[in-house]
Amino acid sequence: MSLSDATIEEVDQAVACADACFQHFRKSSGDHRANFLRQIKEELKGEKETILGIADHETALGKKRLSMEFERTLGEIENFSKLFKEHDLFQANLDPTDSRGKEHIQMIPLGPVAVIGACNFPLAISVVGTDTISAFVAGCPVIVKSHPGHPQTCQVLADAVYRAIAHSDMPPHCFQLLHGQKKEVTQHLVRHSGISAIAFTGSLTGGSALHAINQERKEPVPFYAEMGSLNPVFALPHAVESGGRELAKDYVQAVNLFAGQMCTKPGALFILQSSITEDFLKALHEAIQGQATLRMLNAEIHGTYEASCLRLEKQIELFCSSSKETKKEKGRIKIFKMEGNTFLQNKSLRAEAFGPCSMLVSVKDENQFLEIAESLDGSLTASLHGTRKDHRLAERIFPILESKTGRLLYNGFPPGVVPGIATHHGGPWPGTTDSRFTSIGKQGYQRFLRPLIRQN
Amino acid sequence: MSLSDATIEEVDQAVACADACFQHFRKSSGDHRANFLRQIKEELKGEKETILGIADHETALGKKRLSMEFERTLGEIENFSKLFKEHDLFQANLDPTDSRGKEHIQMIPLGPVAVIGACNFPLAISVVGTDTISAFVAGCPVIVKSHPGHPQTCQVLADAVYRAIAHSDMPPHCFQLLHGQKKEVTQHLVRHSGISAIAFTGSLTGGSALHAINQERKEPVPFYAEMGSLNPVFALPHAVESGGRELAKDYVQAVNLFAGQMCTKPGALFILQSSITEDFLKALHEAIQGQATLRMLNAEIHGTYEASCLRLEKQIELFCSSSKETKKEKGRIKIFKMEGNTFLQNKSLRAEAFGPCSMLVSVKDENQFLEIAESLDGSLTASLHGTRKDHRLAERIFPILESKTGRLLYNGFPPGVVPGIATHHGGPWPGTTDSRFTSIGKQGYQRFLRPLIRQN
Numbered sequence A, B: 001m002s003l004s005d006a007t008i009e010e011v012d013q014a015v016a017c018a019d020a021c022f023q024h025f026r027k028s029s030g031d032h033r034a035n036f037l038r039q040i041k042e043e044l045k046g047e048k049e050t051i052l053g054i055a056d057h058e059t060a061l062g063k064k065r066l067s068m069e070f071e072r073t074l075g076e077i078e079n080f081s082k083l084f085k086e087h088d089l090f091q092a093n094l095d096p097t098d099s100r101g102k103e104h105i106q107m108i109p110l111g112p113v114a115v116i117g118a119c120n121f122p123l124a125i126s127v128v129g130t131d132t133i134s135a136f137v138a139g140c141p142v143i144v145k146s147h148p149g150h151p152q153t154c155q156v157l158a159d160a161v162y163r164a165i166a167h168s169d170m171p172p173h174c175f176q177l178l179h180g181q182k183k184e185v186t187q188h189l190v191r192h193s194g195i196s197a198i199a200f201t202g203s204l205t206g207g208s209a210l211h212a213i214n215q216e217r218k219e220p221v222p223f224y225a226e227m228g229s230l231n232p233v234f235a236l237p238h239a240v241e242s243g244g245r246e247l248a249k250d251y252v253q254a255v256n257l258f259a260g261q262m263c264t265k266p267g268a269l270f271i272l273q274s275s276i277t278e279d280f281l282k283a284l285h286e287a288i289q290g291q292a293t294l295r296m297l298n299a300e301i302h303g304t305y306e307a308s309c310l311r312l313e314k315q316i317e318l319f320c321s322s323s324k325e326t327k328k329e330k331g332r333i334k335i336f337k338m339e340g341n342t343f344l345q346n347k348s349l350r351a352e353a354f355g356p357c358s359m360l361v362s363v364k365d366e367n368q369f370l371e372i373a374e375s376l377d378g379s380l381t382a383s384l385h386g387t388r389k390d391h392r393l394a395e396r397i398f399p400i401l402e403s404k405t406g407r408l409l410y411n412g413f414p415p416g417v418v419p420g421i422a423t424h425h426g427g428p429w430p431g432t433t434d435s436r437f438t439s440i441g442k443q444g445y446q447r448f449l450r451p452l453i454r455q456n
Helices: A008-026 A030-046 A048-059 A063-086 A130-138 A151-167 A183-190 A204-215 A237-260 A278-290 A299-315 A340-345 A366-375 A388-402 A442-448 B008-026 B030-046 B048-059 B063-086 B130-138 B151-167 B183-191 B204-215 B237-260 B278-290 B299-315 B340-345 B366-375 B388-402 B442-448
Strands: A103-109 A113-116 A142-145 A175-178 A197-201 A223-226 A232-235 A268-272 A317-321 A334-339 A357-363 A379-385 A405-410 A449-455 B103-109 B113-116 B142-145 B175-178 B197-201 B223-226 B232-235 B268-272 B317-321 B334-339 B357-363 B379-385 B405-410 B449-455
Touching (some): A008 A103, A008 A142, A030 A130, A030 A151, A048 A063, A197 A442, A204 A223, A237 A268, A299 A317, A299 A334, A299 A357, A334 A340, A340 A357, A340 A366, A366 A388, A379 A388, A442 A449, B008 B142, B008 B175, B008 B183, B030 B130, B063 B130, B063 B442, B130 B197, B142 B183, B183 B204, B232 B237, B232 B366, B237 B268, B237 B278, B237 B357, B237 B379, B268 B366, B299 B317, B340 B357, B366 B388, B379 B388, B388 B405, B442 B449
Parallel strands (some): A113 A142, A232 A379, A268 A357, A334 A357, A405 B449, B142 B175, B232 B268, B232 B379, B268 B357
Antiparallel strands (some): B317 B334
């Protein structure tokens, strides 16, 4: 099994093969495609132990978490396979009464889709996640670029899809996996004229670079990138007064969830200066000490995290961190502290540091709360903690936060819910490149369809 | 009434004002917004004669056609005003059964929208067309850039909207008109960070230039351009054999509709060499002579058309044209003729010439039909004429054409239907920049919404 980088010629050939089978694949019936998805699920199930073993070896996420992620992925594939029965997926959103009899409007697939998965979900946002499966639902052939952090995992997942293709009599090239440690493989795929849509999950740096390449295309195609985001949390005075200890604990727990390697990790907690009492700070300290220090995905990601923290430490106060770990690749929780003014004036501090760190921002007064909210870029989530007594301030902050996020949580920390079939996972730039669509959940397949009218 | 170009500062100010009223405008109730739309309709109605007079003066489309376009526009506004009652426009496309109780998903408006209308529909694809009205439906403030070809028409339409705003108690800056003979005004608007979406209708040249500007944005926003397209017509052998005379007549009529100034004008008729009989050519000649030579929109557009035709005449045979007109600004019908090979080899010939000209392409054999279909760029429409006896060939061409168009007509010529509430008007690049959406008809408002989840 060779995992060597695909050559430019191999990328070209993969796209040509995907394109060649497109008409055949899209004409497959709903039953046939549903059966294909169920077959993928069965093939994955049969290889569960092998898949988990390889993923654990490559990512250090641990068997328990990986097993959860594996089951979630199977559940998602199962749910997508049911969609064909539950809905007419290709019916355009039009009243039948509108139609004048001679027109028939239908949603049709765009064409071959390129999928570039994430480092932090090697099973769920990877070879067989929402992107690939929902593109299959739409009728689009898929080319997945394997993740350099877990190529073996990608390969064993892809092998399951290949077997499912054979067993369910689908065109062999409706799915292809390409490897590439070098960025050139991804870049060539993204700019390829034979690719009709691109789905990416990853960092803002990676996503922006590919977005720029996509923007140089002569013919524009949809580029769906789900990237990092700040996921701001606003804690209003009465909420801190009445439940500060709990809030501190939940905050730290959300920051440290899967070693902070979540795209919804709260990157900043905004809290009124007067709310930052001795008691609250003590609770925060205790919460940090109460958390286990978790291993990060791999040495490279750990190294990048450490470097990001070092950069921050040179600019702002490190308020508290979990105790020093000598063990390699463990990500220490780090809470930085700064004034609201500093946050407003130094936009560079807002860049996401991928790992279990976050910023505690001491806000001067109510107006500064609003000013900070207005100054924020887009995020996947935004959270607001308040009681009835905070109502007046909350009413002013809510509409601002709404315009900045795809998910607004009230008295909760992200992610808060397990992603499911009804999930919307998106948000304004730089959370994603296209806030109109979701990269997780049932509606994901709509990214790969467009309307066609047949007349007479 | 000054129609001088907006300064850069005035553009900035308009965007700032639109942004400032966004929260207020989007919170207006469905009833309130429906009433606003009805008020716009009433204000327009009251000024019908003035509007038609000014438009006729500026565009030479004639009162009859303009009156039709005016009524169509009123009808569209009326239909949009009814949408609020007929549908929950802001309900996301999710099963209620999917929801886990704690989540509420809703569609919310993107923000201020820039609208840049077309030269060929000064009333319907202009200040108060689908773009502006559907943005209002979504809850987005609108800034319209007036068309340099008919700025007075734009102003009188805008005045009606201003009065409607006052009479229905909407925020004054939910609508603003900016003038600009210079391209800088449009360019500054398109690249403005305060603009959340752009809707453009016009030429491929204009649309591509603005698309390129939009692509340079740091934060991407949806750019919906509906541009020119070839609108190919394939006439299969048995269809020509059994109804060649009728086909020739209908073709010429479609080419000359509103002096060929339609975005759905058939720019090429592909027909088998053996189908081009003496009889067919005679019918084509007669059809051309039977058509009136129509005045074009204005002197500039007429001049550009003449220049485009001259360029074509240097490269390919001018098969037939309507008789020489000495009157200024009348657009002579011109049918060029070429071999399939020439069409395949000279991509430059495919550029749309805005006016009543088209290309008759003599296709060598069935395989060349397929080769030509494969070689086409995207179009708003594609048409296929065939009888039952053409079935085998049609079956092979259809799937190729499907992938190239937003509307596939069988035994008809575009547009074929009057645009209505159920219309889909779009197609793959370069027909539009985003084939997933429509620029005309009810679904247009979906371009200006995105999902937001509120949790707890």
